[in-house]
Amino acid sequence: MRKAIVVLALVGIGVMLIYAVGEMPPMGDSGNPDKVHIAPRYLEHGEEEAGASNVITAVILNYRGYDTMGEVAVIFCALCAVVAILNREKPGLSRTSMDVSGVKASVVVRTTIRFLVPVIIFFAVYIILHGESTPGGGFQGGAIIGASIILFTLAFGLPESTRKLPLRFRIPLESFAVIAFLAAGFTGIVFGVHFLTYLMPGLSEYAAETIRHIMMMVIEIGIGFAGGIIFTSIMFAMIREDQCELQPDSP
Amino acid sequence: MNFNRIAHNLNYVSSVVLFLLGLYAVAVKPNLVKKIMGLNIMETSVFLFMVSIGMVGSGNAPVVTEGVKPATMVNPIPQALILTGIVVAVSTTAVALSLCIKIHEHYGTLNASEILGTGGPF
Amino acid sequence: MSFSSQYPILLEAVPLAFAALCPIVGMWKRKLCFPFSVAGVLATNFFIFSLWGKVTSTNTVTYALGGWRPPFGIQIRIDYVGLFIASIIGAVGLLVLIYSWRYVSHELEEEKCTYYYTLYLLLFASMLGFTVTGDIFNMFVFMEIFSIASYALVGITGQRRAVRAALKYLLMGATSSIIVLLAIAFLYGTVGSLNMEDIAGRLQVGGYTSVAGVALVLFLIGFAVKAALFPVHVWLPDAHSIAPSPISAVLSALVIKMGVLGILRIFFTVYTPGFADLSGTWNALTQAVAWCAAISIVLASIMAIIQRDFKVMIAYSSIAHIGYILLGVCMLTDRGLTGGLYNILAHALGKSCFFLVAGAIIYKHGFRRITSLRGLGRSMPVTAGAFAVASLSIVGLPPSAGFIAKWYILWGCLQKHQYAFVVMVLLGSLLAAVYCFRVVYYMFFVGPYGDGIDEAPATMFVPAASLAAGTLFFGIFATLILPSLGSAARALLAG
Numbered sequence: 063m064r065k066a067i068v069v070l071a072l073v074g075i076g077v078m079l080i081y082a083v084g085e086m087p088p089m090g091d092s093g094n095p096d097k098v099h100i101a102p103r104y105l106e107h108g109e110e111e112a113g114a115s116n117v118i119t120a121v122i123l124n125y126r127g128y129d130t131m132g133e134v135a136v137i138f139c140a141l142c143a144v145v146a147i148l149n150r151e152k153p154g155l156s157r158t159s160m161d162v163s164g165v166k167a168s169v170v171v172r173t174t175i176r177f178l179v180p181v182i183i184f185f186a187v188y189i190i191l192h193g194e195s196t197p198g199g200g201f202q203g204g205a206i207i208g209a210s211i212i213l214f215t216l217a218f219g220l221p222e223s224t225r226k227l228p229l230r231f232r233i234p235l236e237s238f239a240v241i242a243f244l245a246a247g248f249t250g251i252v253f254g255v256h257f258l259t260y261l262m263p264g265l266s267e268y269a270a271e272t273i274r275h276i277m278m279m280v281i282e283i284g285i286g287f288a289g290g291i292i293f294t295s296i297m298f299a300m301i302r303e304d305q306c307e308l309q310p311d312s313p
Numbered sequence: 314m315n316f317n318r319i320a321h322n323l324n325y326v327s328s329v330v331l332f333l334l335g336l337y338a339v340a341v342k343p344n345l346v347k348k349i350m351g352l353n354i355m356e357t358s359v360f361l362f363m364v365s366i367g368m369v370g371s372g373n374a375p376v377v378t379e380g381v382k383p384a385t386m387v388n389p390i391p392q393a394l395i396l397t398g399i400v401v402a403v404s405t406t407a408v409a410l411s412l413c414i415k416i417h418e419h420y421g422t423l424n425a426s427e428i429l430g431t432g433g434p435f
Numbered sequence: 436m437s438f439s440s441q442y443p444i445l446l447e448a449v450p451l452a453f454a455a456l457c458p459i460v461g462m463w464k465r466k467l468c469f470p471f472s473v474a475g476v477l478a479t480n481f482f483i484f485s486l487w488g489k490v491t492s493t494n495t496v497t498y499a500l501g502g503w504r505p506p507f508g509i510q511i512r513i514d515y516v517g518l519f520i521a522s523i524i525g526a527v528g529l530l531v532l533i534y535s536w537r538y539v540s541h542e543l544e545e546e547k548c549t550y551y552y553t554l555y556l557l558l559f560a561s562m563l564g565f566t567v568t569g570d571i572f573n574m575f576v577f578m579e580i581f582s583i584a585s586y587a588l589v590g591i592t593g594q595r596r597a598v599r600a601a602l603k604y605l606l607m608g609a610t611s612s613i614i615v616l617l618a619i620a621f622l623y624g625t626v627g628s629l630n631m632e633d634i635a636g637r638l639q640v641g642g643y644t645s646v647a648g649v650a651l652v653l654f655l656i657g658f659a660v661k662a663a664l665f666p667v668h669v670w671l672p673d674a675h676s677i678a679p680s681p682i683s684a685v686l687s688a689l690v691i692k693m694g695v696l697g698i699l700r701i702f703f704t705v706y707t708p709g710f711a712d713l714s715g716t717w718n719a720l721t722q723a724v725a726w727c728a729a730i731s732i733v734l735a736s737i738m739a740i741i742q743r744d745f746k747v748m749i750a751y752s753s754i755a756h757i758g759y760i761l762l763g764v765c766m767l768t769d770r771g772l773t774g775g776l777y778n779i780l781a782h783a784l785g786k787s788c789f790f791l792v793a794g795a796i797i798y799k800h801g802f803r804r805i806t807s808l809r810g811l812g813r814s815m816p817v818t819a820g821a822f823a824v825a826s827l828s829i830v831g832l833p834p835s836a837g838f839i840a841k842w843y844i845l846w847g848c849l850q851k852h853q854y855a856f857v858v859m860v861l862l863g864s865l866l867a868a869v870y871c872f873r874v875v876y877y878m879f880f881v882g883p884y885g886d887g888i889d890e891a892p893a894t895m896f897v898p899a900a901s902l903a904a905g906t907l908f909f910g911i912f913a914t915l916i917l918p919s920l921g922s923a924a925r926a927l928l929a930g
Contacts, residue, residue, distance in 0.1 A: 064341075065341055068337065068340045068341050069337075072333050072336060072337055072340075075333065075336070076329065076333050078649055078652065079329045079332070079333075079649070080314070080319060080326065080329055081314055081645070081649070082621060082645065082646045082649035082650075083318075083319055083322050083325040083326055083329060084314050084315035084316065084318045084319040084322070085315060085318070085643060085645045085646045086318070086322055086325060086621075086624055086625065086643070086646055087624065087625065087643065088318065088321050088322065089321060089322045089323075089324060089325065089365055089366075089368060090368050090369060090370035091370070092369050092370070092372075092384065092385075094366075094624075094627070095624075095625055095626055095627040095637075095642075095643070096366055096367065096388055096390070096391075096623060096624055096626075096627035097367075097369065097388050097627070098627065099506070099626075099627035099628055099637070100390065100506055100507060100627060100628060101367075101388045101389065101390055101627070102383065102384075103507060104389055104390070104507075105375060105383035105384075105386050105389065106383045108377065108389075109377045115376060115377040115378075116375070116376045116377075117375040117376065117377065117386070117389040118375055118376075118389045118392050118393050118396075120389075121389050121390060121392075121393040122393045122396060124501060125501065125503055125507060125508055126390075126393060126508070126509055126572075127500070127501055128500045128501070128509045128573060129393075129394075129397055129509065129570075129572060129573055129576050130397070131451075132397075132561075132564070132573065132576035132577055132579075132580060133396075133397045133400050133401070133576060135451060135454075135455075135557065135560075135561070135580050136400055136401050136404050136576065136579050136580050136583065137400055137403070137404050138454075138455065138557070139404065139554065139557045139561075139580050139583045139584050139587075140403070140404030140405070140407045140408055140583055141407075142458070142550045142553045142554050142557070142584075142587065143407075143408045143411070143554065143583055143584070143586065143587030144407055144408060144411040144587075145550055146547050146550035146551065146554060146587055146591050147408070147411045147412060147415060147587060147590055147591060147593060147598070147601075148411050148414065148415070148593075149544060149546055149547055149593065150546075151546035151549075152544065152546050195376070196376065197374065197376070201396060201399075201400060229462075230462060233458050233459060233462045234459050234462075236458065237455040237456065237458060237459065240451065240452075240454075240455035241452070241455050241456070244448060244451065244452045244455065247444070247448060248448075251438075251441050251444075251445075254436045255436060255502060256436070256444075256498070256499055256500060256501055256502040257441065257444040257448065257498075257500055257501070258500050258501040259501050259502045260501070296407050296411075299411070300410065300411060300414060332617065336610070339606060339610055345602065348606055352606070352609050352610065352613070355610070355613045356613055356616075359613060359616050359617050359620055362617070362620050363620045363623075366620060366623065366624040390623075390629075391620075391623070394572055394623075397572075397576060398616060401576070401579045401612075404579070404583055405579075405583060405605070405609045405612075408583055408586055408587060408605065409602065409605050409606075409609070412586075412590055412598050412601050412602040412605065413602070415590070415593055415598040416598050416599060416602060419594075419595040419598065420595070420599075428599060429599070
């Protein structure tokens with residue numbers, strides 16, 4: 063009965079959406095409304111106005127930088143939500159079911175990962191720093207950093223990872239992305255221009271562009287490292303909860 | 314209904330199908346993790362839709378390089394928007410999964426009809 | 436640029452900065468989190484209330500982020516309605532935060548307190564951002580922040596029923612967010628812009644009207660879930676009744692109002708009333724919302740009467756009040772719209788007072804049943820008195836703010852000769868009198884009375900009492916804001 067109602071509602075929504083799709087402008091046409099109004103200016107002047115030859119990065123950091131500030135606030139908020147619900151800082155929970163199972167990852171896996179993790183992090187730093195001119199950027203690099211730490215944790219266990227990345231080191235880094243954005247914004251306010259303006263007035267062209275470059279770099283690095291640490295912390299908070307169900311019965 | 318246009322806008326149609334699929338999973342599937350998967354399918358469908366809006370036939374990536382005219386580049390705005398969308402989707406999923414962990418701890422099951430007595434959370 | 440012209444951004448950036456620093460402060464000294472967040476909210480309130488002079492003299496204050504001219508960058512646009520709601524957020528947010536202090540240290544484990552305050556500040560900052568933004572995608576981003584923060588705050592105790600309610604809320608809330616995102620995608624695909632005023636201008640030009648109509652329907656569904664309008668209200672009773680009481684107060688007083696504000700922005704700023712090509716769809720949808728709102732009023736009031744749990748009863752009453760607000764808005768007359776907007780204020784004050792009173796009783800005695808409230812009028816006089824005063828506003832009796840709001844909503848219905856709605860509003864008020872005064876009756880007129888006064892701590896009853904006093908103040912001195920609210924309503928209706 064419930065299923066029938068849901069299917070009926072879905073058919074209604076589906077017909078409405080398909081109808082709308084049929085009325086949409088033809089896909090891929092370069093004369094569509096979205097390609098003649100705002101995008102041309104971004105594509106033509108993005109490099110000199112916003113200081114990044116990858117126009118997507120220019121949009122993310124400069125034209126719509128405020129959205130990105132909201133976005134880093136969203137992941138920060140998700141982190142706070144996860145650690146509050148799962149109570150990360152409750153003492154006495156540092157192991158997972160994996161750690162107490164007694165089955166360790168083999169030497170081959172551990173050695174390979176020991177070699178791989180630095181390389182992966184190096185690649186992530188490349189992705190972060192080259193976000194201005196090639197596809198990539200803070201979030202992508204952050205995801206890779208997070209993945210490398212998760213890989214490390216899977217092979218070496220949670221106690222080892224939390225020893226390498228203790229809480230007092232992770233907590234400031236987690237909010238670093240939001241702080242970097244706000245710092246860039248407040249710099250603008252100090253110079254008497256709008257929030258999140260990167261070109262400061264009253265400086266020579268060279269100095270202004272250098273400062274813009276440094277600010278964008280700091281934000282990208284902030285997003286990258288904070289993103290990676292946030293994913294790691296979410297994972298740590300989630301796996302340590304296993305302890306509650308599985309009592310340690312080491313062989 | 315403009316059937317010619319529908320046939321031309323095939324990406325949009327597939328994203329509508331994905332959207333309905335996800336909505337069905339969220340509304341009907343009893344397993345909470347499947348509901349969360351349904352949410353993710355819905356989100357992905359919207360991302361596909363947005364990227365398709367910005368597409369230009371045989372266009373280039375919006376990275377300024379020599380010899381590529383801006384008019385042939387795809388629209389960068391939808392790509393920037395879905396980056397935000399992806400992060401939002403990841404965040405929502407993380408919160409949902411941590412709630413699922415807690416629910417499993419308390420109820421010993423992830424079946425919505427068992428947890429709520431009658432029906433799913435809808 | 437002078438510093439005072441930076442206030443529009445500072446009112447979101449400052450609480451966000453405090454939120455980002457809060458875990459670091461908590462790592463250093465956990466006890467400092469509370470004074471730290473109070474400082475953040477106080478500073479924000481300074482920026483909000485400093486903007487009043489400017490907004491009343493120039494109608495709208497705009498701020499271009501990054502210095503980009505509006506359609507190319509994100510714009511903050513504060514009109515009278517936005518600032519009115521921002522002020523409610525600021526004031527109620529501050530009082531509830533002060534109230535949280537004792538409640539949280541009593542209810543939550545010590546380790547969670549830091550993140551409680553962080554999430555609270557994020558919720559506060561993002562609601563302000565949502566209220567003042569002039570960009571439709573930016574609105575979505577802030578909507579996501581306050582949604583995620585509220586899912587987490589509902590389930591923060593980690594208790595059995597709390598996590599269940601939080602997940603239920605999350606599944607419906609996240610679905611509605613995706614529907615809003617889909618609507619934004621449709622709109623962007625047909626007008627190519629994300630700035631609200633720019634979209635309004637480009638929709639007037641025409642073309643693709645039917646797609647814009649579908650987007651309007653999707654927006655409405657999405658925001659209706661956030662506002663807990665009748666057919667999609669099912670998440671609210673659970674989430675609002677099981678959350679920690681200060682959070683219930685914020686959710687009822689402020690967060691569901693964000694859904695209403697979203698509907699207002701879509702109806703009046705993005706799709707303007709005088710829009711010829713789409714006026715058929717537009718009028719039909721406002722009628723549909725008006726009927727849903729009217730059904731909400733009656734149904735939720737009946738549901739509130741049959742509840743035995745105090746907090747669930749208050750939660751159902753919130754659904755009814757969302758009904759009043761949207762009914763007033765959808766009458767599309769200046770009186771009705773003024774009444775709807777005034778009810779946002781009246782309900783925010785009255786309902787947060789209700790939840791704070793409920794929280795104080797739970798803190799002190801731990802019971803939630805209405806029948807077990809007997810005799811509290813003697814032992815907790817200030818708390819019970821605050822409840823009695825606030826219930827005047829919730830029922831809509833003079834001299835309270837709720838009376839003014841309902842009077843204008845009724846006036847709006849009469850202007851449109853919608854007598855069915857008049858009957859439903861009056862019936863709703865009658866039912867509200869039953870469920871509110873039943874509690875007052877148990878509190879004051881049924882024994883056994885305890886011996887002596889056993890009041891909640893001062894940080895708990897003072898916020899509740901000041902909110903109750905606020906309902907009276909804005910009932911007696913309604914002329915302070917009613918005229919300018921009326922002209923703001925006329926400006927919205929003119930498009």
